[in-house]
Amino acid sequence: MTDADQVDRLILRTRDLPHEVAVREVNDFFRSLPEATAWALAESRPEQIGPLDGAPPQLRYRANHLILVAAHQRLHALVESRQATLEQRRRLVTLTEMLQPISTRLDVDAGGNRVVVPEPRQYLLVDPEGQGRMIEVQGDLEQAENVAVLVPGMNNDLERVRSQSVRAKEIREEVGPRKTATVVWLGYHAPIGLTAARSTESSRAGAPQLCRFQAGLDVVKSADAKTTLIGNSYGAQLVGRAMLAGVRADRVVLTGCPGVDPAVHSAAQLTPPGTQLFVARSRGDYVSYAEQHGPDPAGFPDMFRFETDNDKVSITGHMSYFEKNSESMINVGRIIRGDLAAVTRAAKTTPEEETRVLGVSWAGPLRTLAHSEAAEPISKVFDGLAALRTISTTPSRQQALDSARKRPGSSTARTPEGPAR
Structure with a gap:
């Protein structure tokens, strides 16, 4: 054989x-x-x-x-x-x-010259077909003391996941790059658009894949390395599903979570033994307030809700949990490297308190709207507008060729260099 x-x-x-x-x-x-x-x-x-x-x-x-x-x-x-x-x-x-x-890095060739x-x-998965999938590693996965796995949310196909690679780089810098590896795990087909994100189909399909990936990570990383699983937005829904399925990680971070399951109301129901749960919800995060897929983990009585704001940066809404110099980003770094005593705790405020304007809160009405029949047609309108923007930014044939030719060795007659022995 x-x-x-x-x-x-x-x-x-x-x-x-x-x-x-x-x-x-x-x-x-x-x-x-x-x-x-x-x-x-x-x-x-x-x-x-x-x-x-x-x-x-x-x-x-x-x-x-x-x-x-x-x-x-x-x-x-x-x-x-x-x-x-x-x-x-x-x-x-x-x-x-x-x-x-x-x-790039400086090295010395056989003649003693600096080059x-x-x-x-470094990719652990490349699926270039259709919507596309990829898993990218930054750092030395086998020697790292800390490994952070970032699970992106909706609207992350192969074209748009580049921002997640930048985020992984900045997270690694926040933790300390010499002993940290970060992984962008787009190992599932993320929902594209609000209509698809209203369903748990993508997260249910992706949860077993994330469980197997984490199991594979355990056998190739250093035995002493600590792993942190970070789910952002719809990615938090997927991480939650994987936790219910028994995914293994030392620490789990959920930011801007739309809920995990209607029946899950506490960290004890969600986290397997030995896993610590950290949650962030910034003021005005409409995704967390809507609770599309279940109660927001930031309201669980037994989780650790970490602070997102400091004197330098104030986080508002759904899109800025990983902004540089924010307390949110600093806390993520602390969690990944295990500096847990330094993680700052957020005040125990409710969505109603966080969204009160002139005595009226908009979190409750938003939650009602998210679960009403009107939510679907509204989602389709937003998705239609997003599709038009995508078409308008599609590169021409000449732009595609110019982009391909910028990289030396991109001709079909020559195989570009890459990871080798």
């Missing part, structure tokens, strides 16, 4: 096993292989190795780079031949950006 055949049998055998059992078997298989054999499998079977939870990260980085390059070359050829659709032109620009190095070496981006 060939090594490739063994991989096929491994994937088939572990597909329906419990997550912890499956990822351990995958990890043991690759650790038993000679190094050259393992790398050869990553090179020859990238579609199988790239998304395989439990496989060594370096192998997955290389496999997903090859998947990314192949998709880029395919779309580049379609654009050059004038056969690409509007969506394919947009995707080519996205893949070009994903192939750009995340940074600038590009640091390629």
Whole structure:
């Protein structure tokens, strides 16, 4: 039996096993292989190795780079031949950006000369088709003392998730980059638009995938590394679903949560043993107030609600929990590195108190509207306007080609450099 055949049998055998059992078997298989054999499998079977939870990260980085390059070359050829659709032109620009190095570092070559070496981006998953999915790692996942996994919310397809990569970088800087790895986990199809976000379909489908990813993380990271799972907006709904399914993490942070489940009213119902729950709700956060999917965790009697404001930055609304220098961002950094005694606690205010204007609160009416029949047509109107804005920003054929050609080695005749042995 060939090594490739063994991989096929491994994937088939572990597909329906419990997550912890499956990822351990995958990890043991690759650790038993000679190094050259393992790398050869990553090179020859990238579609199988790239998304395989439990496989060594370096192998997955290389496999997903090859998947990314192949998709880029395919779309580049379609654009050059004038056969690409509007969506394919947009995707080519996205893949070009994903192939750009995340940074550079100084090194010394064989002759003793100082050289600038590009640091390629590291992907544990690349799905370039349709809406797209990706899991990106910043930092040394296997040596980090702290690992933070960021789960984005609605409207994060492959084109729009770049802002999450920036956020992960800033979170890592806040914690202390030398001992921290951050992960952007877009391993699910996030709901696109308000209409889709009113459903729990995406989070229910994504929760098992997040559980298996976290199990795979446990077998490749340092045994002493602490993990923090961060769910923002609809991502908090998904993290909550994964917690109900038994996801493993040392600490969980939920920001701007639309609720987890109508039956969940306390952290005790949500957090598995050994997991600490931290929640943030800023003043005026309409997503939290609407409680589309259940009671807002910021109101649970047994959670830790952390402060979002300080003298420098005042957080209002739903979009600014990770703003630099805000108390919210500083507290996220403290939680990830385990400096829990320094986390500042927010006052125990209610949505009604936070939204009172001239003696009248708007949180209650918003919650009523969110659960009324009127919510669906209103959501469709907003989604229609958003779709028009997307069409207006679609790149032309020439713009797509120019973007692809900015990166050296983007020609189909040459494979761009990336993670290697």
